[in-house]
Amino acid sequence: MDNKVKSQEERGSWGSSFGFIMAAAGSAVGLGNLWKFPYLAGKNGGAVFVVVYLLIVVLVGFTMMLGEMIIGRKTQLDPYGAYKKLNKNWGFLGSIGILTAFLILSYYSVVGGWVIKYIISTLSGSIATDKAAYFSGFIGASVEPLIYHGIFMLLTVAIVFKGISAGIEKASKVMMPALFVMLIIVAVRSITLDGASAGLSYYLKPDFSKFNARVLVDALGQVFFSLSLGMGALITYGSYLKGDENLEKNALIIPGLDTAVALLAGFAVLPAVFAFGFEPGQGPGLMFITLPAVFEAMPLGTVFGVIFFVLVFFAALTSAISLLEVAVSYGIDQRKWSRNKAVTIFASLMFIIGIFASLSMGPMADFHIPLFNKGVFDTLDFFTSNILMPIGGFLMAIFIGYIWGVDEAVAEVRKSPGVSFKLEKFWTILIKYVVPVAIFIVLLSSLGLLDRFLGN
Template sequence: MARAEWGSRLGFIVAAAGSAVGLGAIWKFPYVAAQNGGGAFLLIFLMIVCTLGVSLMIAEMSVGAIARKSPVGAYRKLGGKGWSLVGYIGVLCGFLILSFYSVVGGWTIAYLIKTVEGSILTADPGILSKTFDSFIADPVTPLWYHALFMGVTAGVVLAGVQKGIERVSKYLMMMLFLLILVLIARGLTLEGALEGVRTFLSPDFSKVTATMVIEAMGLAFFSMSLGMGCMITYGSYASGETYIPNSAASVIGLTTLICFLAGLMVFPAIFVFGFDPSAGPGLTFITMPAVFSHMSGGQFFGILFFFLLFVAALTSSVSLMEVVVSFFIDEFRFPRMATTVVMSVLMFVLGIGASLSLGVWKGYTLFGKNLFGILDYLSSNLIMPFGGIMVAILVGWKAWAVVSIRLMRPDGTQPLWLPLFKNFCRYMAPVLIFVILIQNL
């Protein structure tokens, strides 16, 4: 059976950017940055993205493009039989992330409906915080939205690569980008907004700790969809004419820009309305309704924002599910429909526990974290960095001969950065990530 391909290079870039520009950039980046000092965290994050992020994005896309297989098959083909274990871990990571990611995706649908009803258009921090807390603590309502979001994700994956994933990403990600710009412009006109911008952009190096660096690396991996096989899977659908370095740079650039803009969108509102920067996962859902309440036509923009936030979440969740589904299709020749349905149900079941851990199961913790936090920490701060180490070693050592050929320019010449990239994958990336991992443990 012929391997599916993206319809165009632009489709590949937008779909890969859609995988990265999801809730990681718009939902997670602002609250993690707020919890870690704003400007200093932003600087550390950018340094990691411009070094590890770019290198690993090129590495993962190259592995997929050369092997033309899902992570397990790709690692086995380029590294040997023993390397397939790394692919299995990547598939597991995608499974774990989507189980709790779908819960948050469900929140976007719920808040879209709440905005249509007009029930959250208030600038009162107390009301907004109470509304969000009571919603996620409800043992039943969030699960319906979790199921709905998982079902929509499954529907897109069932439609395939071009008709499903590429089409959804291509037409809606630009709308999200434009709306963020509109919301930034409105937020900056609020009295006191510049204090939020100053906090976001001014680095306070006294805030830099080992924990912050770990958080920045984990967020970089999460935001860029690295270390779990998404970019290997998406790279496997790239045509032979696709020049991977340019595509990788475009994806990294778009994702970093959206992260930065998301911070500019949320931080002013934090200071204007007196919200708690350490509010955690609910920060975006608490601050943005306050901005809409002060906008002319705020309800319309609120509806549009939460719809497009849902779309951003969807483009990422689709890539996560595609990692799992493509594994079973490639390895066992399972039909796409049956695989997608079964995996969706299993991920939904695990997500039930993640959702309840924010409410009725809140008291059950391990190492001070509930199940939602454990799944997030395990995947973002442990498994994904491990995947980053292994793909760097694979590319730098085991498969360099074929990778270096794939990275040649279209005219057949060697790019000047190729030797640096080789050494970075061989030495710097594995050592740097390993040191941070040990500190993390």
């Protein structure tokens, strides 16, 4: 009994429903919302992509998020322990989620370090005229990116060390509202620029002649990755919930908040990019090359540039703490480690892997991992985003729909006092039939197996 109490103390629990929602939204809101959504909207016809994206959030995002929270709260365990408790042969699926989160944070921390660097560089006005050369010169350096990678990882560790209520919840309750406020400020500035109307029109007026299979697949993939599905984060966060929490309501609110950030990011980025004549579908360079040029050309650009990169930093950090917590919960539940020991061991390993990911942008650029024929950073990104996450999400839908059983999942939602689960039939159809097919399409697309049909 003493060990059980001690383990529960190490695990912790959410202090409030608002705290959980902010933390879960923080897990979902990340760099993907702030650069990838505007870039994909820019590449895929603007408003038509937005319409398709919103539809898929309702169908896939809500369904998957509720499924992960159900498994977490039902078992009160890390992803491995959760699946194993529900079916002793399915612990492997939790292991996939833990491995995914572990590997993602290893290179995500490197990018988080880039964001810290850009806050400082924007504030000091030291970004060179040639933005592309400045960016490639920085990420290709041997030492400086590693220092920022270390700073970002230490900040993540400092929050997770303090546990659920005093660490993750407290930090999320500050960072998420601040992120919204800063994003609204930048969005208002962007849409009031001279020449912003072309960007607004592109973003808000759907031209359905631009709809094609690529728009659908890109929107499907973005919803899946944006909501942090298939990596055990929502199972882990769900495991700290008390039994009276309304899971159905939370599964609607959290994707809603994540989508609001993505849509606001579109307002912050696309009108400004159009106003200054840049290319809206530029890819990852949009954040570190195009936007610094936009802010430089904008009145009070330094102020808005700093605000923008601080909000990006908050988005990255709230995602990072959820990724680290996935591994930490496994250490506490399965290895019986103290929280401090689990955080120290996993964060140290992630930092070491991140060193190689960072160096693969410069000194180790010629080293390719044989099976993938990519550098360390790109291999980690491809393996997690294109293989592990879709497989994890697909198998979770199969597990709930056909192995553990929808009836068991529904019973867990109804367990909360006063919850009637109004969307039960809708959710049941989606988790059994729609979501597995949708994620299977994401997986095929991620592996390049649909390129012939998508006109690539």
